[in-house]
Amino acid sequence: MKKIINNVEDIVPEMISGLVKTNSDLVRQIEGTTAVVRNDAKFSDNKQVGIVSGGGSGHEPLHAGYVGDGMLSAAVAGEVFTSPTPDQIYEAIKAVDQGKGVLLIVKNYSGDVMNFDMAKEMAEADDIEVQSIIVDDDIAVKNSEFTQGKRGVAGTALVEKIIGAAARSGMSLNDLKDLGQKVIDNTKTIGIALHAATVPAVGHPGFELKDDEIEYGIGIHNERGYAVEKIQPSKELAHELIEKILADFDDKSGNFAILVNGMGATPLMEQYIFANDVLNELVDKKIDVKFSKVGNLVTSLDMQGISLTIMKADSSWINYLKEPVTTIAW
Amino acid sequence: MKKIINNVEDIVPEMISGLVKTNSDLVRQIEGTTAVVRNDAKFSDNKQVGIVSGGGSGHEPLHAGYVGDGMLSAAVAGEVFTSPTPDQIYEAIKAVDQGKGVLLIVKNYSGDVMNFDMAKEMAEADDIEVQSIIVDDDIAVKNSEFTQGKRGVAGTALVEKIIGAAARSGMSLNDLKDLGQKVIDNTKTIGIALHAATVPAVGHPGFELKDDEIEYGIGIHNERGYAVEKIQPSKELAHELIEKILADFDDKSGNFAILVNGMGATPLMEQYIFANDVLNELVDKKIDVKFSKVGNLVTSLDMQGISLTIMKADSSWINYLKEPVTTIAW
Numbered sequence: 001m002k003k004i005i006n007n008v009e010d011i012v013p014e015m016i017s018g019l020v021k022t023n024s025d026l027v028r029q030i031e032g033t034t035a036v037v038r039n040d041a042k043f044s045d046n047k048q049v050g051i052v053s054g055g056g057s058g059h060e061p062l063h064a065g066y067v068g069d070g071m072l073s074a075a076v077a078g079e080v081f082t083s084p085t086p087d088q089i090y091e092a093i094k095a096v097d098q099g100k101g102v103l104l105i106v107k108n109y110s111g112d113v114m115n116f117d118m119a120k121e122m123a124e125a126d127d128i129e130v131q132s133i134i135v136d137d138d139i140a141v142k143n144s145e146f147t148q149g150k151r152g153v154a155g156t157a158l159v160e161k162i163i164g165a166a167a168r169s170g171m172s173l174n175d176l177k178d179l180g181q182k183v184i185d186n187t188k189t190i191g192i193a194l195h196a197a198t199v200p201a202v203g204h205p206g207f208e209l210k211d212d213e214i215e216y217g218i219g220i221h222n223e224r225g226y227a228v229e230k231i232q233p234s235k236e237l238a239h240e241l242i243e244k245i246l247a248d249f250d251d252k253s254g255n256f257a258i259l260v261n262g263m264g265a266t267p268l269m270e271q272y273i274f275a276n277d278v279l280n281e282l283v284d285k286k287i288d289v290k291f292s293k294v295g296n297l298v299t300s301l302d303m304q305g306i307s308l309t310i311m312k313a314d315s316s317w318i319n320y321l322k323e324p325v326t327t328i329a330w
Numbered sequence: 331m332k333k334i335i336n337n338v339e340d341i342v343p344e345m346i347s348g349l350v351k352t353n354s355d356l357v358r359q360i361e362g363t364t365a366v367v368r369n370d371a372k373f374s375d376n377k378q379v380g381i382v383s384g385g386g387s388g389h390e391p392l393h394a395g396y397v398g399d400g401m402l403s404a405a406v407a408g409e410v411f412t413s414p415t416p417d418q419i420y421e422a423i424k425a426v427d428q429g430k431g432v433l434l435i436v437k438n439y440s441g442d443v444m445n446f447d448m449a450k451e452m453a454e455a456d457d458i459e460v461q462s463i464i465v466d467d468d469i470a471v472k473n474s475e476f477t478q479g480k481r482g483v484a485g486t487a488l489v490e491k492i493i494g495a496a497a498r499s500g501m502s503l504n505d506l507k508d509l510g511q512k513v514i515d516n517t518k519t520i521g522i523a524l525h526a527a528t529v530p531a532v533g534h535p536g537f538e539l540k541d542d543e544i545e546y547g548i549g550i551h552n553e554r555g556y557a558v559e560k561i562q563p564s565k566e567l568a569h570e571l572i573e574k575i576l577a578d579f580d581d582k583s584g585n586f587a588i589l590v591n592g593m594g595a596t597p598l599m600e601q602y603i604f605a606n607d608v609l610n611e612l613v614d615k616k617i618d619v620k621f622s623k624v625g626n627l628v629t630s631l632d633m634q635g636i637s638l639t640i641m642k643a644d645s646s647w648i649n650y651l652k653e654p655v656t657t658i659a660w
Contacts, residue, residue, distance in 0.1 A: 002524040002541065004600040004636055006563045006607070014564075015599050018606030022590075022622040025652075060598035194332040211332065233336045234344075260352075265595035267631050268390035269345050270334040276348030277336070292352040295659075296626070301597050304632075306334055322355075329625075 001203045003302075008200045012057045012079055019064055023328050027067050030074075034084070035092040036064040037074040049167045049176055050074070050096030053105040053160055054089060055112050056081040058197070059220055062157060062298045065329025071164035072327075073102075080199055080301075081221045083111035089119030093128060101129035101173035103180065105160055107152025108136035109221075131173055133180035135159050137189040137309065139248050140217030140225050151219045154261040154298040155187040155309045158321065161330065165320035183317060188245045191307030192225075192237060193218040193263065197300045216240065220263075220300040234270070238277035241308040246285070249310075255318055257291040258282070259309040264299035266306055271295065274306055290318045297329075331533040333632075338530045342387045342409055349394055353658050357397050360404075364414070365422040366394040367404040379497045379506055380404070380426030383435040383490055384419060385442050386411040388527070389550055392487060392628045395659030401494035402435075402657075410529055410631075411551045413441035419449030423458060431459035431503035433510065435490055437482025438466035439551075461503055463510035465489050467519045467639065469578050470547030470555050481549045484591040484628040485517040485639045488651065491660065495650035513647060518575045521637030522555075522567060523548040523593065527630045546570065550593075550630040564600070568607035571638040576615070579640075585648055587621040588612070589639040594629035596636055601625065604636055620648045627659075 005011055012034055020029045020036060027036045035054070053063045054076030063075035073096035078084035093102045102123065106116045113134060120130040136147075137155030144151055163180050171179065193215045196205040199222070206222025209215060214237075217225025232240070246252060260275040262268065275294045282289055290313070298307075313321070335341055342364055350359045350366060357366045365384070383393045384406030393405035403426035408414035423432045432453065436446045443464060450460040466477075467485030474481055493510050501509065523545045526535040529552070536552025539545060544567075547555025562570070576582060590605040592598065605624045612619055620643070628637075643651070 002544070002561050002634070004524070004564045004567060004596065004604050006565055006603065011599065011603065014606050015602040018602035018604070018609070018624070021609045022602070022605050022624050058597075058599065060602070065598075194334070214332070231332050234334045235336055237334060264597045265632065265634075266334065267388075267594045267629060268395075268626070269341065269388065269631065272345040272348030272352070272390070273336065273341065274334050274348070275352050276344050279348070279351045294348070294352050296598070299597060301599065302595065302634075304332070304595075 001198055003200055005200060011200055012077055015057065016077055026326065026328060030091050030095055033088045033091050034077040035074055035088050036067050037092060037095045038067055047098045047100055048170060049100045049173045050098060050102040051105065051164055051167050052092050052096060052102055054084050055107050056083060058301045059298050061329030066157065066160050066327050068325055068327035070168050070323055070325035071160055071330060080201065083109065083115045086115045086118035086122060089116055090122040093119060093123040093130060097128045103163065103173060103176050104130065104132035105163060106132055106134050107156055108134045108149060109146045110148060129173060131177040133177060133184060135184055137184065137187045138219060139188045139245065140190045144219060144223045146221065153189050153191060153220050154259055154307045155189045157297040158187060158257065158259055158309060158311055159183050162317050162320040164325065165323045186312040187309060188248050189307050189309040190241045190244055191218050191263065191305060192216050193303055193305035195304035196222050197264065197303035199301065218305065220298060234274050235277045238274060238281055242278065242281050245308065245310045249312055252287060255290045255313050255315055256287050257311040257313045257318060257321055258289055259297065260294045261298055261307045261309065262296040263303040263305035263307065264296060265302045265304045268295065271306060278308060291321045331528055333530055335530060341530055342407055345387065346407055356656065356658060360421050360425050363418045363421050364407040365404055365418050366397050367422060367425045368397055377428045377430055378500060379430045379503045380428060380432040381435065381494055381497050382422050382426060382432055384414050385437050386413060388631045389628050391659030396487065396490050396657050398655055398657035400498050400653060400655035401660060402490055410531065413445045416445045416448035416452060419446055420452040423449060423453040423460060427458045433493065433503060433506050434460065434462035435493060436462055436464050437486055438464045438479060439476045439482065440478060459503060461507040463507060463514060465514050467514065467517045468549060469518045469575065470520045474549060474553050476551065483519050483521060483550050484589055484637045485519045487627040488517060488587065488589055488639060488641055489513050492647050492650040495653045516642040517639060518578050519637050519639040520571045520574055521548050521593065521635060522546050523633055523635035525634035526552050527633035529631065548635065550628060564604050565607045568604060568611055572608065572611050575638065575640045579642055582617060585620045585643050585645055586617050587641040587643045587648060587651055588619055589627065590624045591628055591637045591639065592626040593633040593635035593637065594626060595632045595634045598625065601636060608638060621651045
């Protein structure tokens, strides 16, 4: 394993420290935690519902890169591929509550769901109103490792963008929770890997693929998917993922948004080629794409691979997706 | 070689097509070329000097990702690691000239310097005033493959940001050229690789490193550097690069800007850990860093590695670096 790190046990605090030092105009760290919060979270003229997300580290820029005006109020970083602790999440909730309540955006992993739920109870004991939504956009497999039901993957970034923009516009906590659930129900993702990620504490890739093989349906924690096959041209990969995802939508009319997401070690060049193939096929299929985004938004350390997210989106969601934000990474 | 591509010969046009399709609100492609231009390049109320850059592909998001208000007016993409042709550069110059002239930002490679110079002559024959600046920020080695003198690498993104902001503010062509040369003279970069890039048409990595080795001083086209050594902790890597770069600055007082740049396949996690170590050491050395940026800004396909850029910056340059822009990738 070759990685640019110091001690394995210091990876997350050192990463957060680097992120905060290089973006001190935007964010600060909550003392004694690895939670990152908007500098202006408590002092905004525009009192809004606080939006808190978080989860295991290794998916950067998710979540800390999305803290800022128009997106998250705070993000809590756990150890690599490990949920943050309830007390850290609780501190983040307290730091962003402006009296309008706080919405938690949680990816559907057992540890995250449990710890965010405990933090919610702790905050409610302080009379802070808290709601949560659980993102489970990965339609590749069900009841995977670490998960009851579907996994939460790259679609999370789109959920955070829509909810962040809606919160900035003044939407109430209960309306944000309803909106979030609708967005999640209409967001579907599948990913492929050319090479698994190497967790620093483990020191070798999570699984092995031959030189001409890819895995369809991987998660963002080296979870295996639904098939290992020979690598195909980008067009064929796009076709496979689009067919699988569209089969999961009953209604293919209306507006759609897409995200082509790099898994961490896949160059932007390949992501744009894949995006080109995706859009060509969606145009052929008369799918009306009103918003598209390409980049390393929700990664899995040094995994080589890509995921495709397709969202059936109300026109107001398209506007929320397009609104400018002030974050490190959106 | 496993890559998400179709035919090797279609990589660049398909990539550009993907980039333009997914960002059609910001940019358009000049017909018959792989040049990308601001949608509003000719129609801006604020007539300004046009800023054109470009070079071989494989360094994404450089340059097309930096086209937009406050940065580049157009970017011209050559084949992978190969200069764009003079006629493509000439078309870009024509597309962005608003009667105030056009500045070319060229990385110091023989092919780029020659072809941008030919395009300049073609445009001058049309009575378009054109100047150029040559970025040569890589202090690792001199007279490398493809280069007379030093190479142009990650510092190019900072030059494009400063010049783009200055052009937006109304600065004249000659003043932009002078500013650009001053910025370049004060911008110094060194990179390291953990693993070389694989050029698609070649099919294997450009050079081999053992499992515990890194190469100091690499370029962005798989050019070898000045030493192969055992990998060190991030702190030691930061120390080595900082010492080499600072030794090249006579005057270490005043304001500085830094860029920690991922080479394409290195996760953001490692980049932030390295940035943390860089800033800790610079604080110890009483270097006053007023601006810092971390991310995959100037890549080398799927190279694993990182580069550090340090710029001694006037306070006006710091402001130019901080100004908001509307681009795909800054």
